[in-house]
Amino acid sequence: MSSIEPGLLARLSRALQRRWWQARPTAATRLLRPLSALYETLAERRRRSTPAESAGLPVVVVGNLIVGGAGKTPTVIALVQALRALGWTPGVISRGHGRAEGGVAEVRRDSRARAVGDEPLLIHLRSGAPVVVGRDRIAAARALCAAHPQVNLLLADDGLQHWRLARDAQVIVFDDRGAGNGLTLPAGPMRQRLPDNVPRRSVVLYNAGAPSTPLPGWCAQRRLAGAVELGDWWAGQPPSLEALAALKGRPVVAVAGIGSPERFFSMLRAQGLSLSPCPVPDHHDYATLPWPPGTTDVVLTEKDAIKLDARRCAGTRVWVVALDFALPGGFVSALSQLLPAPPPPPAFPAFPPASVADP
Incomplete structure (x- = not known):
């Protein structure tokens, strides 16, 4: 029974969180309002x-x-x-x-x-x-x-x-x-x-x-800045839109361990990629690789890349897709206008002119 309970609790939690994002409270979420009132009281007391x-x-x-x-x-x-x-x-x-x-x-x-x-x-x-x-x-x-x-x-x-x-x-x-x-x-x-x-x-x-x-x-203002292979990303190479465009027409697995994975998937689809979405939990640790064995191309976010060593991904081309956020x-x-004026840059010390000895 104890081995079933964690999975059941996880499913109930996911079901509840899906209801959070509906425009109006559902019957299930309204039942939790007394707990929300307690949460608000405790949070305000702490503040x-x-x-x-x-x-x-x-x-x-x-x-x-x-x-x-x-x-x-x-x-x-x-x-x-x-x-x-x-x-x-x-x-x-x-x-x-x-x-x-x-x-x-x-x-x-x-x-x-x-x-x-x-x-x-x-x-x-x-x-x-x-x-x-x-x-x-x-x-x-x-x-x-x-x-x-x-x-x-x-x-x-x-x-x-x-x-x-x-x-x-x-x-x-x-x-x-x-x-x-x-x-x-x-x-x-x-x-x-x-x-x-x-x-x-x-x-x-x-x-x-x-x-x-x-x-x-x-x-x-958000747009995808392009893609770069995982090893090159770690080496500091910038992403390119050409590399992202070259993924069109290939079977691609898209992985995202962020707050709203569907946002990343939608941006990839808007670039013309045909993808199999693979959402993972926010802050996923990548102790095991989440894509199927034999996957040829994987695209993922920089937040996911930060936890992956390219040597672990042998046989799969892993592409890091960066976000241009303006x-x-x-x-x-x-x-x-909410901040004070920034301090002036430090002045370099003034040195007296060097004297020139008479010949």
């Missing part, structure tokens, strides 16, 4: 009893009001680039979801995803920004500042409900699923209730073609 602490630098928090992924990782990577263009030197702190180790750790190029988290490692590789992970975001911030004194702004990845961290601005990210049925856990997907208005010192970004909630915001100018401008 009110947690004093906010300053990290010592301006902080921009990026997060969701819903559970799971909605596009935080590409948003953080794009924000690093946008903030640099404004004159900031950003660093990133993150909990490092799914890491096997505790404590605070700096993410390095040779870090393993299971030690620091798949998303922090991808953020570091794609942006080059310093990244430090830790359940205690204040401790992570202090460690990052001590190791990288040139950093003058912090991006907190997935820190919206980390009330202890004081913040100057918040970026609230939604995807095309919006707020689902609008209910909080466990009756719905919301970590917090959807507010009537955009919260103070916040901006809303939609990882979607159009706003998916009543909150005003901006839509990110932030609207109006969004960047609105966010910058």
Whole structure:
């Protein structure tokens, strides 16, 4: 009986989560509303009893009001680039979801995803920004500042409900699923209730073609940047649209371990690929390869690639498909207005002209 129960619970959980994303609460989710009310009460009590602490630098928090992924990782990577263009030197702190180790750790190029988290490692590789992970975001911030004194702004990845961290601005990210049925856990997907208005010192970004909630915001511009073989991706080779186009007409297995795999599959189909979808759970560890033996071509996301060694995939061509994610100018401008002016670049010391001895 005990061997059946985990599978049964998993099926019930998946069935419940499918109902979360329906526009209106179903009979099953309405039955859970008392538990949602208890969740909201406890969450609000925790928020009110947690004093906010300053990290010592301006902080921009990026997060969701819903559970799971909605596009935080590409948003953080794009924000690093946008903030640099404004004159900031950003660093990133993150909990490092799914890491096997505790404590605070700096993410390095040779870090393993299971030690620091798949998303922090991808953020570091794609942006080059310093990244430090830790359940205690204040401790992570202090460690990052001590190791990288040139950093003058912090991006907190997935820190919206980390009330202890004081913040100057918040970026609230939604995807095309919006707020689902609008209910909080466990009756719905919301970590917090959807507010009537955009919260103070916040901006809303939609990882979607159009706003998916009543909150005003901006839509990110998304497209596939191309494909590159897994070994070349690890070597730093850029993706190409030509390589992606060359996959047309081939039998391709598409793998995605992200919050909304169907979004990735739809973008591939829009490029003309004929694919067999292979969704895996978010943050899948790839201890075993999920595609059938003998598969010739596999395409997957960068978040999946970060956990795969090309040597494990002998006999299969594994293609990493990258996302080109651009932030609207109006969004960047609105966010910058919530921040202080970036400090001026450090001045080089003035040296007196060298004297020339008389011959």
